[in-house]
Amino acid sequence: xxxxxxxxxxxxxxxxxxxxxxxxxxxxxxxxxxxxxxxxxxxxxxxxxxxxxxxxxxxxxxxxxxxxxxxxxxxxxxxxxxxxxxxxxxxxxxxxxxxxxxxxxxxxxxxxxxxxxxxxxxxxxxxxxxxxxxxxxxxxxxxxxxxxxxxxxxxxxxxxxxxxxxxxxxxxxxxxxxxxxxxxxxxxxxxxxxxxxxxxxxxxxxxxxxxxxxxxxxxxxxxxxxxxxxxxxxxxxxxxxxxxxxxxxxxxxxxxxxxxxxxxxxxxxxxxxxxxxxxxxxxxxxxxxxxxxxxxxxxxxxxxxxxxxxxxxxxxxxxxxxxxxxxxxxxxxxxxxxxxxxxxxxxxxxxxxxxxxxxxxxxxxxxxxxxxxxxxxxxxxxxxxxxxxxxxxxxxxxxxxxxxxxxxxxxxxxxxxxxxxxxxxxxxxxxxxxxxxx
Amino acid sequence: xxxxxxxxxxxxxxxxxxxxxxxxxxxxxxxxxxxxxxxxxxxxxxxxxxxxxxxxxxxxxxxxxxxxxxxxxxxxxxxxxxxxxxxxxxxxxxxxxxxxxxxxxxxxxxxxxxxxxxxxxxxxxxxxxxxxxxxxxxxxxxxxxxxxxxxxxxxxxxxxxxxxxxxxxxxxxxxxxxxxxxxxxxxxxxxxxxxxxxxxxxxxxxxxxxxxxxxxxxxxxxxxxxxxxxxxxxxxxxxxxxxxxxxxxxxxxxxxxxxxxxxxxxxxxxxxxxxxxxxxxx
Amino acid sequence: xxxxxxxxxxxxxxxxxxxxxxxxxxxxxxxxxxxxxxxxxxxxxxxxxxxxxxxxxxxxxxxxxxxxxxxxxxxxxxxxxxxxxxxxxxxxxxxxxxxxxxxxxxxxxxxxxxxxxxxxxxxxxxxxxxxxxxxxxxxxxxxxxxxxxxxxxxxxxxxxxxxxxxxxxxxxxxxxxxxxxxxxxxxxxxxxx
Numbered sequence: 001x002x003x004x005x006x007x008x009x010x011x012x013x014x015x016x017x018x019x020x021x022x023x024x025x026x027x028x029x030x031x032x033x034x035x036x037x038x039x040x041x042x043x044x045x046x047x048x049x050x051x052x053x054x055x056x057x058x059x060x061x062x063x064x065x066x067x068x069x070x071x072x073x074x075x076x077x078x079x080x081x082x083x084x085x086x087x088x089x090x091x092x093x094x095x096x097x098x099x100x101x102x103x104x105x106x107x108x109x110x111x112x113x114x115x116x117x118x119x120x121x122x123x124x125x126x127x128x129x130x131x132x133x134x135x136x137x138x139x140x141x142x143x144x145x146x147x148x149x150x151x152x153x154x155x156x157x158x159x160x161x162x163x164x165x166x167x168x169x170x171x172x173x174x175x176x177x178x179x180x181x182x183x184x185x186x187x188x189x190x191x192x193x194x195x196x197x198x199x200x201x202x203x204x205x206x207x208x209x210x211x212x213x214x215x216x217x218x219x220x221x222x223x224x225x226x227x228x229x230x231x232x233x234x235x236x237x238x239x240x241x242x243x244x245x246x247x248x249x250x251x252x253x254x255x256x257x258x259x260x261x262x263x264x265x266x267x268x269x270x271x272x273x274x275x276x277x278x279x280x281x282x283x284x285x286x287x288x289x290x291x292x293x294x295x296x297x298x299x300x301x302x303x304x305x306x307x308x309x310x311x312x313x314x315x316x317x318x319x320x321x322x323x324x325x326x327x328x329x330x331x332x333x334x335x336x337x338x339x340x341x342x343x344x345x346x347x348x349x350x351x352x353x354x355x356x357x358x359x360x361x362x363x364x365x366x367x368x369x370x371x372x373x374x375x376x377x378x379x380x381x382x383x384x385x386x387x388x389x390x391x392x393x394x395x396x397x398x399x400x401x402x403x404x405x406x407x408x409x410x411x412x413x414x415x416x417x418x419x420x421x422x423x424x425x426x427x428x429x430x431x432x433x434x435x436x437x438x
Numbered sequence: 439x440x441x442x443x444x445x446x447x448x449x450x451x452x453x454x455x456x457x458x459x460x461x462x463x464x465x466x467x468x469x470x471x472x473x474x475x476x477x478x479x480x481x482x483x484x485x486x487x488x489x490x491x492x493x494x495x496x497x498x499x500x501x502x503x504x505x506x507x508x509x510x511x512x513x514x515x516x517x518x519x520x521x522x523x524x525x526x527x528x529x530x531x532x533x534x535x536x537x538x539x540x541x542x543x544x545x546x547x548x549x550x551x552x553x554x555x556x557x558x559x560x561x562x563x564x565x566x567x568x569x570x571x572x573x574x575x576x577x578x579x580x581x582x583x584x585x586x587x588x589x590x591x592x593x594x595x596x597x598x599x600x601x602x603x604x605x606x607x608x609x610x611x612x613x614x615x616x617x618x619x620x621x622x623x624x625x626x627x628x629x630x631x632x633x634x635x636x637x638x639x640x641x642x643x644x645x646x647x648x649x650x651x652x653x654x655x656x657x658x659x660x661x662x663x664x665x666x667x668x669x670x671x672x673x674x675x676x677x678x679x680x681x682x683x684x685x686x687x688x689x690x691x692x693x694x695x696x697x698x699x700x701x702x703x704x705x706x707x708x709x710x711x712x713x714x715x716x717x718x719x720x
Numbered sequence: 721x722x723x724x725x726x727x728x729x730x731x732x733x734x735x736x737x738x739x740x741x742x743x744x745x746x747x748x749x750x751x752x753x754x755x756x757x758x759x760x761x762x763x764x765x766x767x768x769x770x771x772x773x774x775x776x777x778x779x780x781x782x783x784x785x786x787x788x789x790x791x792x793x794x795x796x797x798x799x800x801x802x803x804x805x806x807x808x809x810x811x812x813x814x815x816x817x818x819x820x821x822x823x824x825x826x827x828x829x830x831x832x833x834x835x836x837x838x839x840x841x842x843x844x845x846x847x848x849x850x851x852x853x854x855x856x857x858x859x860x861x862x863x864x865x866x867x868x869x870x871x872x873x874x875x876x877x878x879x880x881x882x883x884x885x886x887x888x889x890x891x892x893x894x895x896x897x898x899x900x901x902x903x904x905x906x907x908x909x910x911x912x913x
Contacts, residue, residue, distance in 0.1 A: 091566020336551060336566055359554065364882045386880035389556065391584065419555040426561040441787035449779065449796055453803035464810040466817075493821075 005229035008376035033304035034341040040140040042068035056108025075302035110278035131274035136266035140345040163235035166328025171285040186268030292351030308338040322354040363416035371410035381410035385423035486609030511607035533626040534608035540576040543596035571646035574635035582612040594704030628679035657685030731859025744835030758872035762865025773857030
């Protein structure tokens with residue numbers, strides 16, 4: 001039977017064999033936790049604790065600012081060592097709350113569990129906001145905002161993202177195998193909040209054990225498991241909607257414009273924790289992998305653990321790392337050092353040594369068209385990047401630069417090693433800056 | 439013969455009448471002075487005056503019947519011509535040139551990471567605040583050189599931007615384009631500048647740059663009126679630019695440069711000959 | 721009917737005024753940097769060519785021939801074309817100042833444009849009737865516009881390519897024009913004459 005898919009895309013080697021069979025291990029607490037105050041899309045949180053304060057696990061240490069923002073919580077009990085600027089995964093020094101754990105790992109006062117049947121939709125949404133639930137696929141968009149579409153955009157379909165198309169990463173795969181009930185509890189809550197007619201769970205065909213398990217678990221829960229062809233970036237929102245629901249999100253639009261909401265399976269599990277147990281988002285699963293690490297593993301980490309601590313848990317480095325990536329190799333963020341903390345969006349940590357990172361010199365564009373064929377968003381990466389290099393941003397906008405999902409397929413396939421995504425991102429930044437000026 | 443004259447004359451006359459009527463019907467109001475002003479302008483459409491292109495500036499001058507802004511690339515010459523055309527009182531301008539306040543090229547300043555990507559300073563700055571350890575130094579990827587309408591900026595082989603004092607017209611486009619604000623507009627007659635843009639403390643600067651200002655205050659001690667130290671960075675007080683000599687001599691890191699002696703290392707520009715003020719006899 | 725269609729096709733493709741007859745190269749190279757300007761210029765030339773064809777046809781058969789003064793053909797035609805271009809310039813300046821600015825000096829250059837005079841003279845040489853000369857004029861103008869717009873599109877793409885230093889600017893434009901002309905040679909022989 002032909003599997004559903006989307007046009008375009010690539011097949012990078014998925015390298016999941018390093019960690020796909022490894023069950024999730026809980027990472028022990030380190031000597032210091034650095035909790036950044038900007039961990040999600042939207043305004044960063046404002047600290048509400050000071051150096052010397054004693055905090056309990058789950059206590060709010062940063063308050064949300066504005067609608068598109070969530071509070072930040074203490075990942076363990078201990079003392080606040082400082083509220084100061086620390087190196088953030090974005091490469092800059094940004095405010096963070098530094099906590100010294102006391103070893104008790106004691107919970108503070110948590111909000112009472114809610115009964116899903118009797119609670120109102122607003123109560124559920126508020127609970128998601130108060131517990132800091134954000135998209136765990138990597139985008140970290142506040143969940144309560146995604147689940148509050150305007151009235152004129154009714155939602156009829158909920159799609160769950162169990163695809164995990166990025167190479168090396170296996171966190172969501174293990175979560176589905178080991179904690180399916182938690183995920184499905186979260187789905188039930190989302191189904192109630194959105195009032196959807198149908199629910200789908202998309203899983204790539206390279207995870208047959210997860211597909212089989214979830215099909216059994218979803219029986220009778222009004223969730224249809226959809227196996228998908230293995231292709232990058234199947235897990236991108238718009239491509240997932242196209243493959244499963246068959247509708248295309250309009251240019252410049254959002255999934256709610258076609259009546260769909262997409263949520264990562266990890267987010268669903270976090271939703272279940274927050275509503276049924278009052279637990280805020282303070283830990284997540286992350287895959288530590290790559291040829292630069294001795295023992296690749298799937299770890300359950302607390303927010304604020306330094307990447308060096310994760311490396312220690314995985315047997316240490318396998319040679320001097322030339323490239324440290326937080327996230328997946330296609331869309332993840334390169335890091336300057338391992339002293340950076342993990343955040344709510346850290347789906348993985350990949351380490352590569354110098355011989356894994358070939359430095360190919362940049363050549364001229366020969367208009368081979370590989371990037372155009374690979375682009376899942378149906379735009380022309382070569383032309384947009386050419387305009388971006390010449391600072392002709394109006395023309396770049398005319399060629400739909402704003403529709404780029406920054407998946408990296410173009411840069412991966414370019415035989416001339418051109419930095420296409422960076423050039424398009426540069427154009428997008430200039431276009432947005434121009435829009436703000438006018 | 440007669441037929442030729444009459445027929446050709448007839449065609450010409452009817453054409454003239456038709457054009458005359460059309461000229462009346464399709465007349466467009468325009469002030470002849472606007473064209474005259476437009477012709478005096480350099481025509482670079484750089485926008486330094488704040489108006490949309492040279493035609494926008496000409497329109498402003500003629501329609502407003504006053505000078506709301508000067509034209510920096512045009513300079514004194516053009517301002518005088520405009521004053522003549524419009525009947526204004528004579529205008530004086532303070533010519534300025536842009537200076538890149540940094541000499542820390544790849545040979546002298548250390549990098550945080552190897553940058554592989556789009557050769558643009560704004561793009562590189564977005565990646566963890568740029569590849570240089572120095573937060574204020576020139577990254578040398580050429581954004582300013584590309585945007586200069588007069589071709590006055592060159593990039594040295596070791597990735598440093600250098601601005602030619604002779605070609606620069608002070609339009610200011612490079613100043614706005616630099617993501618680290620390394621470029622500054624300075625008075626044309628001042629040739630000495632402190633070429634450093636980092637406010638870090640001296641001990642930290644020594645770790646990542648050989649030629650940065652460590653705020654040791656030696657320049658100020660030797661020429662008290664000519665230099666001022668602000669926030670761990672020295673600056674020339676341009677009103678006293680003629681007294682800066684002792685500071686240039688005694689600076690331990692050689693970050694103060696008198697452009698009369700030449701441009702930073704690696705530059706292909708010959709030492710400037712124009713606008714050299716008379717050197718004060720020591 | 722079929723002859724008119726053949727005249728049209730011949731004028732647009734087979735014997736394209738710019739790419740086969742090499743008339744009107746000046747605006748072809750000068751106004752073809754952007755597709756919008758090329759289109760604007762093409763429309764101006766269409767108007768001038770069509771009206772010029774009509775007026776010159778009348779002048780030839782009702783003034784010059786009856787009075788035996790065919791030797792005045794060149795002067796009379798140029799007089800008519802010059803006045804027409806002046807008229808078009810006035811109209812464009814009033815109606816679309818933006819187009820007027822972007823065409824710049826090339827608008828009055830249509831006056832001495834060999835394409836327009838060539839059209840007028842060719843009409844007479846081929847002995848076309850009134851209707852045939854109008855169709856020929858429209859075809860010639862459409863062919864001119866087509867060549868300019870195609871070339872403008874090519875030049876916009878050329879701007880994005882890393883052209884070697886010695887070829888940049890006019891050099892690569894001329895090479896491309898030659899290649900475009902070669903491409904149109906593919907139509908040769910489609911229509912006789």
